[in-house]
Amino acid sequence: MTAISADGHMPAPVRRWSRYKHPRSTIRFAVLIAVLAFLSWSIAFLNIDLYRIIGAFPRLWEILATRYFPPDIDYVLDDSFLHSVLRTIEMSLLGGFFGVVLAIPLAWMAARNITISRRIAYPLGRFAIMGSRSIHETIWTILFVTVLGFGMLAGTLALTVFCVGFAGKLFADELEAIDMGPVEALRSVGASNLQVFQYAVLPQIRVAFTGIAIYTWDVAFRAATVVGFFGGGGMGWYLKRTTQQLENTRVAAILLTIIVLVLLAELASGWLRHRIAKMR
Amino acid sequence: MRHERNFAEGREENGLPAERERPVPVLEVRNLKVSYSASGPQILKGIDFAVDGDDFCAVIGPSGAGKSTLIRCVNRLVEASDGDIILFGQDVRKLNGGELRRMRRRIGMIFQEFNLVNRMSVMDNVLSGRLGYTGAFRSLFKVFPREDIERALELLERVGLQDHVDKRADELSGGQRQRVGIARALMQKPEILLLDEPTSALDPKISRDVMRLIKELAREFRVPVLCNIHDVQLALETCNRIIGLQDGYKKFDGPAEGMRKQDLDEIYAMEVL
Amino acid sequence: MVAAVGLQGAPYLSYVERKRRRRVNNWVIAACIAVVLGWCIWDTVMVDTDWARMGGALGIIGTLERFFWIDWGLVPSLIVPALETMMMATLGTLLGCVFSLPVAWFGAYNVTPNRYIFYPLGRFLMVLSRSIHEIIWALLFVGAVGLGALPGILAVAMRSVGFISKITAEAIENIDPKPVEAIRAVGGNQFQVMYYGILPQILPVVIGTIIFEWDINIRRSAIMGLVGAGGLGLIFFRQMAMFNYGGVTLVVLAVLVLIAIGEVISHYARKAVI
Numbered sequence: 045m046t047a048i049s050a051d052g053h054m055p056a057p058v059r060r061w062s063r064y065k066h067p068r069s070t071i072r073f074a075v076l077i078a079v080l081a082f083l084s085w086s087i088a089f090l091n092i093d094l095y096r097i098i099g100a101f102p103r104l105w106e107i108l109a110t111r112y113f114p115p116d117i118d119y120v121l122d123d124s125f126l127h128s129v130l131r132t133i134e135m136s137l138l139g140g141f142f143g144v145v146l147a148i149p150l151a152w153m154a155a156r157n158i159t160i161s162r163r164i165a166y167p168l169g170r171f172a173i174m175g176s177r178s179i180h181e182t183i184w185t186i187l188f189v190t191v192l193g194f195g196m197l198a199g200t201l202a203l204t205v206f207c208v209g210f211a212g213k214l215f216a217d218e219l220e221a222i223d224m225g226p227v228e229a230l231r232s233v234g235a236s237n238l239q240v241f242q243y244a245v246l247p248q249i250r251v252a253f254t255g256i257a258i259y260t261w262d263v264a265f266r267a268a269t270v271v272g273f274f275g276g277g278g279m280g281w282y283l284k285r286t287t288q289q290l291e292n293t294r295v296a297a298i299l300l301t302i303i304v305l306v307l308l309a310e311l312a313s314g315w316l317r318h319r320i321a322k323m324r
Numbered sequence: 325m326r327h328e329r330n331f332a333e334g335r336e337e338n339g340l341p342a343e344r345e346r347p348v349p350v351l352e353v354r355n356l357k358v359s360y361s362a363s364g365p366q367i368l369k370g371i372d373f374a375v376d377g378d379d380f381c382a383v384i385g386p387s388g389a390g391k392s393t394l395i396r397c398v399n400r401l402v403e404a405s406d407g408d409i410i411l412f413g414q415d416v417r418k419l420n421g422g423e424l425r426r427m428r429r430r431i432g433m434i435f436q437e438f439n440l441v442n443r444m445s446v447m448d449n450v451l452s453g454r455l456g457y458t459g460a461f462r463s464l465f466k467v468f469p470r471e472d473i474e475r476a477l478e479l480l481e482r483v484g485l486q487d488h489v490d491k492r493a494d495e496l497s498g499g500q501r502q503r504v505g506i507a508r509a510l511m512q513k514p515e516i517l518l519l520d521e522p523t524s525a526l527d528p529k530i531s532r533d534v535m536r537l538i539k540e541l542a543r544e545f546r547v548p549v550l551c552n553i554h555d556v557q558l559a560l561e562t563c564n565r566i567i568g569l570q571d572g573y574k575k576f577d578g579p580a581e582g583m584r585k586q587d588l589d590e591i592y593a594m595e596v597l
Numbered sequence: 598m599v600a601a602v603g604l605q606g607a608p609y610l611s612y613v614e615r616k617r618r619r620r621v622n623n624w625v626i627a628a629c630i631a632v633v634l635g636w637c638i639w640d641t642v643m644v645d646t647d648w649a650r651m652g653g654a655l656g657i658i659g660t661l662e663r664f665f666w667i668d669w670g671l672v673p674s675l676i677v678p679a680l681e682t683m684m685m686a687t688l689g690t691l692l693g694c695v696f697s698l699p700v701a702w703f704g705a706y707n708v709t710p711n712r713y714i715f716y717p718l719g720r721f722l723m724v725l726s727r728s729i730h731e732i733i734w735a736l737l738f739v740g741a742v743g744l745g746a747l748p749g750i751l752a753v754a755m756r757s758v759g760f761i762s763k764i765t766a767e768a769i770e771n772i773d774p775k776p777v778e779a780i781r782a783v784g785g786n787q788f789q790v791m792y793y794g795i796l797p798q799i800l801p802v803v804i805g806t807i808i809f810e811w812d813i814n815i816r817r818s819a820i821m822g823l824v825g826a827g828g829l830g831l832i833f834f835r836q837m838a839m840f841n842y843g844g845v846t847l848v849v850l851a852v853l854v855l856i857a858i859g860e861v862i863s864h865y866a867r868k869a870v871i
Binding site: 082083085086087089090091092096097099100103104107108130131134135137138141174175177178179180182183186187190191192193195196197200266267269270273274277283287299302303306307310 | 630633634636637638640641642646657660661680681684685687688691692724725727728729730732733736737738740741742745746747748750751816817819820823827833837842845849852853856860
Binding site for chain 3: 399401425426427428429430431433435437438439440441442443444452453455456457458460463464508512
């Protein structure tokens with residue numbers, strides 16, 4: 045196998061190559077085994093079998109077709125329901141607005157590059173944002189309802205907290221990606237932290253922030269349709285009532301309304317973000 | 325000799341007689357016409373030429389003359405509208421899916437922008453040259469036969485990249501990437517090499533090195549070359565035959581030594597700097 | 598003074614005019630926003646809230662205080678549901694990936710089998726999946742397959758399809774055609790072109806997205822139990838029903854722990870993939 049070189053003395057180099065590179069390949073292999081092991085354990089532990097999964101969709105279709113169809117449109121054309129829809133939109137606007145407004149200073153604190161104090165403000169900001177994000181909006185709703193009672197105050201506050209977390213993370217990521225040049229320049233002129241933020245940071249991120257704000261409202265609206273289910277006011281309450289009383293055709297009507305509204309909101313927010321991106 | 329063996333092996337793998345008895349010429353193009361759409365402009369308006377077994381043939385001309393299109397018609401990356409392309413005695417335009425793939429694996433191609441898979445290692449990029457000979461199962465698990473791996477290592481050494489075997493393709497410089505492309509093309513044990521502006525993305529010194537390397541290897545492995553090149557000086561230095569295109573027509577076809585200034589002026593007459 | 602220096606020329610005036618106009622514009626926009634918000638607040642919070650029944654500030658503080666008496670004794674009974682939640686998130690994300698493949702294929706403009714039927718269908722399915730809240734998906738599946746972890750897994754899966762397939766479709770639409778051309782030129786078949794040409798380009802983005810979605814799915818799985826679909830949500834529901842607020846806080850802490858674990862794993866996993 046070894047070739048002899050021209051002068052006949054030393055053997056030419058033996059060519060060997062293997063795809064398996066220690067330790068990288070070993071680690072990858074170990075991780076793959078660990079993930080597969082966890083998946084197998086999960087399937088066994090939770091008693092999942094493939095037939096039930098495959099069978100779920102035909103059954104879902106069957107249920108939708110027989111019990112949920114035709115949807116009771118008259119129910120949703122009712123005045124008080126429509127008013128609750130309006131209120132859901134209002135809640136989402138409030139939650140979105142105040143959430144975004146609160147998120148901006150928090151994001152400023154949570155951005156590693158421009159935070160006012162790396163030891164205090166940064167962990168605080170990060171913690172606040174992560175804390176709001178980690179707790180699902182429905183849990184926030186239930187907590188606020190427990191403390192403040194049923195109604196839209198609880199719902200709106202829950203949405204606000206949710207938006208603070210959602211927008212805060214996106215804002216912080218955006219802030220960490222800015223060009224530090226103008227920031228440096230203004231700091232060297234002796235501007236205060238707030239001035240640096242207003243003159244060096246804000247102009248860079250204005251467009252992105254507006255896009256994020258609109259996106260946040262869009263997501264907040266989807267959450268708002270459901271907070272009523274847990275006592276937070278809005279159309280979700282009707283959903284809860286009809287599911288509890290097994291009025292399936294009405295449930296279908298409400299679900300259809302939700303889907304249509306969310307689609308409209310998505311279209312509106314997409315169009316708005318498109319326009320703003322083009323304007324700047 | 326090793327190189328004779330490679331060539332013979334290449335032909336054997338494709339079920340052809342191993343002797344050096346090639347139909348002369350290797351590539352024959354007759355009345356080639358190409359337009360990208362039925363009503364669009366004609367890119368090539370009836371090209372005839374032939375490439376022999378020991379040619380290093382350059383196609384030159386101003387931009388838009390159809391050089392790149394011509395090269396790509398040979399392995400049908402671009403579909404011709406009319407004409408005959410006879411390669412190894414077969415009309416390329418009449419091949420169906422499987423036959424076309426088998427034909428393509430006999431054609432080595434080197435691209436202007438290297439066309440490597442950036443996230444894959446140099447070794448995997450070179451090995452991918454053998455995909456035409458690798459079955460589905462082996463492709464899925466990236467298991468290539470021992471001789472392919474040895475040949476890949478040999479070729480990488482030959483192009484000077486033996487120390488970069490496991491690096492990701494995007495970690496290399498332009499010249500290095502093109503050399504990976506060269507190794508990949510030669511992995512196929514090709515019976516013809518197509519070059520589509522192989523040096524346009526490289527700086528002048530590296531360009532010369534790369535062209536010299538290709539010419540050396542082509543001669544070593546006895547492979548004819550059809551090359552699309554825009555640097556006329558480089559073409560005259562490297563190639564033995566020149567085909568000049570202008571606006572879809574062939575304006576010159578002859579040995580490199582026979583090219584005079586008037587011919588060049590005629591080919592590039594319409595090019596405005 | 599200013600006149601002597603010539604600053605009263607046309608450019609200066611128009612600049613001042615533009616600034617003034619912009620300032621007025623901004624005030625108008627701000628006023629509109631204030632009006633809209635004011636009305637929103639009035640129609641929702643003011644009208645609806647029964648301030649008296651809330652019990653005033655003291656009542657609220659009293660309720661809040663009860664949340665701080667954490668019921669540590671519950672910890673052993675949280676382990677299995679916590680595990681269930683993680684498993685639901687993982688299996689749900691996996692199932693979501695499986696469903697995302699065809700949807701992404703349909704919704705990618707350059708590889709979709711038919712631009713007039715399958716492409717709009719793919720895009721519609723993506724939007725539909727993201728528009729329906731996971732609670733609603735959970736309600737539907739609980740109705741179809743009953744209580745337990747399975748409807749939770751299915752709900753998480755269906756909710757994830759939208760995002761994963763959207764990113765995958767965008768990645769497919771943005772591929773560099775050059776490596777694809779090279780593999781075709783070498784004589785590769787359809788599968789080899791896809792596996793060697795397309796897949797390596799989209800894999801880092803797609804896997805990064807899957808890991809990101811898995812992280813989000815942990816918080817979604819945690820609430821599936823609120824409607825009977827398994828995991829920590831069920832414990833939360835029970836503790837609320839028993840008014841054991843200390844237990845509720847413990848469950849929330851458990852969820853935070855799970856999410857922290859998820860963040861750590863996803864941070865390292867995403868770094869390894871890039």
